[in-house]
Amino acid sequence: MPRNLTEIDRILGTDPRFGSADTIDARNTARFRVGLRILAGRHPRHATEFGRVGRLPTAGLRRLLCDPVLHNAFERDLAVALSRPSEPSTLALMLRQAGSAKDALGPCEGLMESHHQPWPALGPAWVWTSTLPEEAHPLLTALGRRRDDVFEEMGVTRRVEPDGEALAALSRGAELLAELLPHTGAGALRHVALVGFAEGEDEDGSVHSFACGDRLPSALFLSPHALTDPWKAAELLFHESLHLKMFDIMRTGALVSDIGRMTGIPPWRVVDWNLRRVYSSLHVYAHMVLFFAAAAAAPAELRRRYGEPPARESVGACTPGSVAAAEGTYATSEERTRYLACQALHAHGDALTSDGRAMVVRLLDAVAPLVPGLPPTDRSPEHATERVTASAPDPAAVPHPGGYHQRRPITVLPLQDQGTLLAVAPGSSRMVWLNAHAWFVFSLCDGRDLRALEAAYLRKAPGGLSGLGGALEALLSAGLIAPTGTPPPATVTVPATTPTTAPAAAGSRATEGAAR
Template structure:
């Protein structure tokens, strides 16, 4: 089970996910430098940093938020409102492996250095070479990440809290030696806070766009190592999926409203998939906890005897019937709902994602009652070629920039007009590279020669790929 959850190259392999995010960051910086009129040289300089120098910037909550905000502005046709370059021009971007916000943390604490460069939100004191604006922006992101605003300032962790957090991470990585390190790799900062949510006192949350790469948790989550480990898994899984979804959409109807029997308010369909992803991981954690050996139990104590999930909301179907009180019941409901949707509601990546989760779910519980649909996950039927225009001369658009990822077998291409990112697999990459001014018949012939595809199959592959690349504005 542990191995299966990290095996998928798109959604499970944290190193591959990290490489895609780094490539997207670099290409996004290059695109912004084209649009930026005040500080383009800063963005060019950042885009040329080594991977080791780049990752602390990508994981910095303020810089990542500014980057994602600028990408959204470009996608919405607002290149005149970019803010990342002006911010980066005022920040020290050294080569010491620290992000700008991390430099303010006093003391500087890394809770699991062997698994990733996460740091703790301690006292945030702007140093002489870090402008106070950075602290103000970080606090603004903190305030905006908690529903209804925070009830208090961040809780500064004591040495004992730091030790307990590291102990929870140690338990997680020993209980799930593949999933544990994988999710921790997506955490940049851990902070402690107290607040209120619609469902009661805040237990924990993971930052998406509001507070990127960050986990906030109530100090009480450190009471015992099992709760700490579960919290790190819970929120780390969300951060991992957030990063994975930067390189592909799962849904064509993400805003579809879905009734949730244990909640009064319906969820958007995208939240259904996020929750299913979490519950499957939690079921694997629970199974591993049940089978914890004597060494782990002697060191960390016995795992909780009963599953602890957030309570169902009052006046709901679940509250009336006493149902949906376990992760398995909720996973069954969410998976069943998605499986019943029309096929066109999910993208090819969405179908692959669903198959992967259902494989894991059925490995944990053979009697889960969920049967994946027949067919190969993630495969889209080849569309028939157009009746005309197959011999047209085709070439790559000048309104595109690309970044190759040979280790992943992918090419990342951005349409500079729309700021839309497109991830080409090995087949699409090859076809795209052959569109250099030759006609479509010549492209198909050369593609067939290089790929070994038979004549008709090569023709179908090229016709379908060209149709998609043309629609994306990457071919002319």
């Protein structure tokens, strides 16, 4: 693989905020632990069990909560924690039903009649192989119901029980993907918990593959007929695994402030897309540009073992009746990346948070050598996407002269090696991710007055106070601090340490990951 392709693979696959499977996994594990604390407070009768699970070693915790059925229950409980607090806990029920599962395997995985991990050296994914009737166990029943919900939405008619040939083809496609793209390809597979096989047709024709959302988290389905060519198998695995990776990224921070905003109909489809789909699809297609470039440049040794890569790329047919279908356009990942980049940075760039902009800019800068004509990613005035108005300052944004204190009781979990603090404000189920700068400012809000707070801030940020006001405003908006003089309750859970990294003012805002 040419040097520039190797470098793009490394940049996209190891970026500590948006690329590294290890750091994304660590943030999601922290989210599980803090989420269990929230649920323990909402469901006192289950607090002991939630506390036990929350104290499990990382491997044991993830074996339980990365199970698609239990993960779905976790997300559901968090979503209704405030809106319907009297509703029984689905997660508690599923944990009881998982009691008989084999300890070395996840709850649903342990109920499979035969156990198959398609890429054991790359991640803990398992294959849905069971031929048992779904009423044989409550977890199988729950798994089937969630599958049916997804299948109905995707136009899929039935689950397929894989034979040895299909399982071998699946593993072969994963091996090729990891060899071709050792950072982005192998890393994306880490985000898969469950692989199933299915057949059906949607409005675009036969369904070859699809990733599931929160109804069946970290799961993807493939058609056995699409896996006969290792290159096609690798392409589909990469495409769907990237969707699952993006779901994990979005759970651990807010990238878009108005994610439900409708953006119009992309040329290759016939339905309106919202911003969630725009940014998720941009993430996938930009990576697929790299995949097809790497396939075209694959060394002879890979071609000898896996056959010749496709002469032309195919990223999915344009929907019949769409503009692109009529004109024969937008049939490549490059064309779709260019279109979605303009949507993300220009048409709707005002909805990006600072983290969202950082992710999009990093992604587009990395693949720019492969996609001529991408929109510029600089922040110069002619390309600015954030509106700046010369108006009087908002009085609410002027720092309080008496200083601030941390609201109580606050739940926090520091990720020291990432310079990140995960926090939950009192009476909330909303998780807030503080970067090193916001965390540092949060640590200074101990009741000292504003003059003392500013002096302490300048000792670590001698460049000036420009980043302080924005961080205080974000912390206030998140409900984590209050002006001094507001009586705090008697108890508090506080971070044991402050961040070890120097607090940079740029990108200093707190970011929220909604409990979905």
